[in-house]
Amino acid sequence: MLKKALEFKSKSTIEREQVRLLREMVCYASKNSPFYKNVLRKTKIKYSDIKSMQSLATLPLTKKEQLQKYNNSFYCVDKREIADIVATTGTTGEPVFIVLTKHDLQRLALNEVYSFSCAGATANDIFHLAVTVDNLFMAGIAYYLGIIELGAGVYRAGMHNIKRQILLLQKLKPTGIMTVPSFLLQLGKEIMEGGGNPLSLSVKKALLVGDSIRDQDFRLSGIGELLQKTWPLDLYSTFGNSEAAISYCECKFKHGGHEHSDLIITEIIDENGNVVPDGAMGELVLTTLQTRGMPLLRYCTGDITFKITKPCACGRNSSRIGPIMGRKAHMLKYRGTKVYPKAIENAIASIDGVYNYVIEAFTGDDLSDKVVIKVGSKKRSESFKRLLSAQIAARARVVPILKFASIGEVYSLQSDNGKNRKPKTFIDHRNATTK
Ligand SMILES: [Zn+2]
16 A cells, blocks of 8 residues: 555656645645635635646745744634644744644545655554653654554653563563654663663553654754664654644655645745755745644744655655754854854763753844753763863864753753743843843
8 A cells, every 4th residue: 555655656656746736735724724715815826726836936935923923824724624723832832733634634644654664664563652642742643643554553651660661661562763863862871770671571662752853964863873772672753743733754765855746845045035945954844634623824933954865765756854853943154154052962872971951042243142051960070071162073064162960950941840831951042122
């Protein structure tokens, strides 16, 4: 069934089918979404004008601020048709609520069938699902539904109680694990500290969401390397966007996350909104296909990455995206060049002795922002500080100001004393009045 998926078809077939689905999406949105009805009427674009992929660039971009401000105007269905409601984390302002119909949940499951298949999962697999499955998060239910739709097995381990998780791994003998890199690392460390060996477990592969385990050149990032040392598993990176209800996943060649072309169209744009050439860094822009509850046309995600259109050795001809290098709004100036906090995070996460950290940005001079990193660690010597500085400078090309803090102090900074739904590792003070 999956070999017939659009991403395995020729480039020209993919494009033809995407244009047809785009036309259908524009038609549907212009009839059912008050927001798009208004926008498309003003721009005088009709769905019948969509004749080729070049037509896509004639559609206006949708900004996150618009989605935050006019959230309800994006909905295309009334209450009777809503099956599930999820929310974005609200790390950049107001959370957005996304409504999904029963059809959208099926689309979400299909998307994960494609993603898990990219990572080589089959009906023979059982997955240990260590992600949040409640609190209005989309990812957890997406994986859960997708794994079942694929014909594989799953149990919802959640993200608490490491000791119980280890027990489940031993008792239920899963073949795969789906979680975030830092949790997998913590799990591996606990197993070893308890005298166990991750190698003796039945788990063979891990799908990882959240922080990327790869750098821009697809080599393992700091946390990726550390993970590989702790857990000798086959590691796959996946990336998801809740607003568009979509994910991208690496295949066994691990050279970018595959687009599931019948469900999404991928563009990368520069600061002026123009599409950039293949391989050039820019903002990820998504157009949903086959969505019913809340379709999005050219939605600017704020995530920075690049696109690869060359066919992949796995046989898929869909576009791929590189690792997410950071959020557009988080871009730091450093000696006149652009640096993303993610690069610093990737560097710092691989250093043994760092328990947790917070990166803070302050307004500096014209060439550089001021970057301060508070490191939660039991090691607090000057020599450890020098080692940290050297590692960050080598990997992220930034020499920040380092300060040691207690692990608890860093935790409360990350969670803003328990107010944040997700801990923040980057705090931007650049727009604050106190500089
Ligand atoms: Zn591939």
